[in-house]
Amino acid sequence: MKFFTHYTCVRQSYCLNKLLLIMKLTLLLIVALNFQLFAAGYAQSRVSLDLKSVDFKRVASEVEKKTKYRFLFGEFKIPTKRFDVVNAQNEEVLTLVTRLLEGTSFTYRHLENDLIVIVPKITENLRALITGKVLDETGQPMVGVTIKIKGVEKGGSITDANGAFRIDAPGNAVLTIAYIGYITQEIVVGGQETLTIRLKPSAGNLTDVVVVGYGTQRKSDVTGAISSVNSSVITRAATTDATGALQGQTPGAVVVKNVGKPGSGYSVSIRGTSSFTGANSPLLVIDGIPTTSGLNDINPADIEKMDVLKDASATAIYGSRGAKGVVIITTKRGKAGKTTITYDGYLGSRRPNNLPEFFDATEYRTFLEEQYLRGRGATAAVLNALPSYASSNTFTDWPGLVQQNGLQMNHNLAVSGGDDKTRFSFGAGLLREEGNVSPEDFKRYSFRGSIDRTINNTFKAGISFYANQNLQNLGSSEALRSAYRLPATISPNDAAGNPVFRVLGADGVTNPLFDQLNDLRENRNYRMFGNLYLQVDPLKNISFRTSLSPNFYRSRNGTFFDIESKEGAGNGSYRAGTYTTGEQLTLVWTNQLTYERTFNNVHKITATAVSSVQNDRSETGSISAYNLPFRSLWYNLGSATNTDPNGTFRGPTVTSNYVRFNLVSNVARVNYSFRDKYLLTVSGTADGSSRLSEGNKWGFFPSASLAWRASEETFIKNISAISNLKFRLSYGKSGNDRVNPYDTQATLGSSSYYFGSILALGYSPNRLANQNLTWETTKEINFGIDFGFFNNRISGSVDMYDRKIDNIIGNRPLPPPAGFSSVLDNLGKLRNRGLEVGLNTINLKLGKFTWMSDFVLDINSNKVLETANGQKDDLGSLLFIGHPVLVNYDYEFEGIWQTSEAALAASYGQRPGQVRVKDRDGNGVINTNDRQIIGKRIPSWTGSFGNTFKYGNLDLYVLLYTRQGEQFNSSFDGGFKNYNQVYNQLKVDYWTATNPSQTNFQPGNPGPFVNAIYYQKTNFLRVNNVTLGYTFPKKLVEKVRLSSVRIYATANNPLLFTDYQGFDPEWASQNTYGTAISTSTYLFGLNIGI
The missing domain is CATH 2.170.130.10 (TonB-dependent receptor, plug domain)
Incomplete structure (x- = not known):
């Protein structure tokens, strides 16, 4: 177990167990706190009273003392009725209030936060003109806020540029004030004629707007x-x-x-x-x-x-x-x-993290002696034949020569604003991210803008655009790997102090300092996309919107290998370069018609019809040239002689490609709501794709979903502990046509041959057509619950799903007589079942202090239901019925053969010190029948646990993230723990006659099943993010004519707990073998609002 921090953990597994114990106790504390809140909340919705000769105000005061409810009375509007006796035994507070107000001229409104407003009974016919102003949390006027009378569909008002509104409403009306991103408020008019309303930003409440696709x-x-x-x-x-x-x-x-x-x-x-x-x-x-x-x-x-x-x-x-x-x-x-200007930026350092430990010079010499002793016999001649660098007194920190701390900075400037007619937003950004191995670097320049215009009550129009440029220098693919492979006993310079290219002589490992200078890879990408729309509202409840969305992408990529680089040396010691270009243009034209209406405040229908056409065109071209006469990189490939050192003409390699496809989508969707409690959504999409063959181009994908907002039912509304409770059930079908546009057609390939002494060009089929290739489809059923308790102090969702994928598109193997190795076909079925949990809690509120938590759990079970062989396993593709799609099928590692087991090892043709694998069938022979599924390359579950602590203007956020259940054959282990080469190795406890290790074989003596030792579990727990911030008081920042100032410090990936030997278990599947290292970033940031 590795415990990467600034102090030493002697018992490393103890550290992780202790951390997991702390997490369990923390979760237990949260649960205990919130169940205590549940009990308290239930208790505070009821009251027991025994009062004599009291008025209503005295009763209200007693209720406030014993419950969470608070009463609000309008001026001179307090019921004067006196009660000889008020007796209540564990009675619901709202029931009590209703009973006490019977026979009076008063009634009440129950608002959010358990506020009871006492208002006079006023007839519907008595109306008044109500004026007011809506302000945000900073006191600034808000434009475009909607004010409506609750329960009345028609009418209403919208605030102007000064935040003002006017509305004609009954004296007993309840006004709803709503604005996207803010908490919707309900205000009881209660005879008031002038209102000042302050809205607060929402924090995930039920009025938040969710984008659902075309709406x-x-x-x-x-x-x-x-x-x-x-x-x-x-x-x-x-x-x-x-x-x-x-x-x-x-x-x-x-x-x-x-x-x-x-x-x-x-x-x-x-x-x-x-x-x-x-x-x-x-x-x-x-x-x-x-x-x-x-x-x-x-x-x-x-x-x-x-x-x-x-x-x-x-x-x-x-x-x-x-x-x-x-x-x-x-x-x-x-x-x-108001027009606002904001700046958001940070500056920090990107540092190597979780670095594996390799042999130092002394340990390497000991290891090399062990390797030679085992492989060649312990004679004096053999020991004298050790390479000269084995006994060198040099101590070179090769990784330290190529690794560095990289600069990371990000600057963003934005301006936005507008009025009730025109709204605008513009932003520009600059990002730079230096790598930890020079000259790796990434830069991004971005600019965006949007303008929305309300022309009149019928027409709206708008435009948005985005442009960016990415400049990525990938550096050398060999420098870091070579730095870790080179022993510390080797110097980068010769005796005269001159740099040496081939530091290991004729061996393939070269000086990584040369690779950093002479092995170059650069990508330059440009993207521009936008959206232009026109919306027409010709009739009440009907809206039509048409939009055109272009998306243009261009890439210019180059690679160059000079003579003194590992790649250049591998190419025959001459310079080579490759220049690749690409362009892609996607045009999407979408027309959308929407009908929305509410009938009798009970039935709400939203019907949407969409027609969309997508056209996609891409072009690529590439040229590779050899034996460049000078260091021209890839900018002057025409100067290449294209001959190898022997004068043989190799010729430039030139490729090009042009691809085009179309997609037509016709969509219909209906949303129905009955009393905001019973919800139904039905949709159907008909897609036509040019990627598939005639007869299979069109597919239809329906779906239906139901929801019941149980918390809106009367019998649940009176349960004060329940703030939100919704049950969801859905079923749907979707498709996949992600194949190359011409994969259903046969193609020809060219090849050259000599016809006598003449070089001729010929063509032959290189792909078999499959006119029957059809849609890959996904059918899924989902059951979910959304919940909120104690005024949403506990909220979240739980989803369970069963997803089945049919007609999976892949390559079906063909027998040799077919003339082709495979054909693209629909060849199998998969199933994913899972459980998803998202939980948010407000654990503690005490004065200025608040503690909140968020928890995410994702459990997934993946199984193969059918392969290209039907219900049989497909051993060639490693697909097994009833098992996950990505499994490891190999011999099971059982340790290292020990000296005491020499006779048994010999019966298997092995020796002590070699890798031992399981004889699964027990027949005394290890063969392919002993291979089995030993792990899977997909996680069983992932989870996270975040905590936010706030005290006044100070806030702290900590996020833990874990992924469990994966296993990979580590290319890192295979490359740095093979013990058969002269390269440096991972510092591990390897087997010797005097050190009978059970985890690592003897140097020079791996045996025939060494691959079994390289499988590693990649379970990890990571501190993903730690952010500490301070928001300056508004009164203070206003003195310098600013609206907000916040400073913060962020650490990403500062701690990692894992047994994995390698740079980072998160990307173990990518077989990097030392081409990149894991990092932590430490940033200091500033947010300013003007």
């Missing part, structure tokens, strides 16, 4: 499984790729950091593995523009929120593109009100 819904009205992450969470994560903000925050989404090079980003899968090949990327929809290329091009500071659509009822509206989940990204737009 939005209140969170309380959602019937599918959808999770959301807002801008504050994205900003706090301080990642260069917004996908990283989903890690540990979204049940059902497994987010994995790619190899630790700058700008490498993240990958995400939703609800398990859904293919045989491991392609699980969800559809990304950025401001209505579909893409699967990831979010590394998008500045996280430009994102307002991300909504993750998980179940098939939510994703089915995207038809053929939604089978693997959908992530909808909404960028920031302008809001009516």
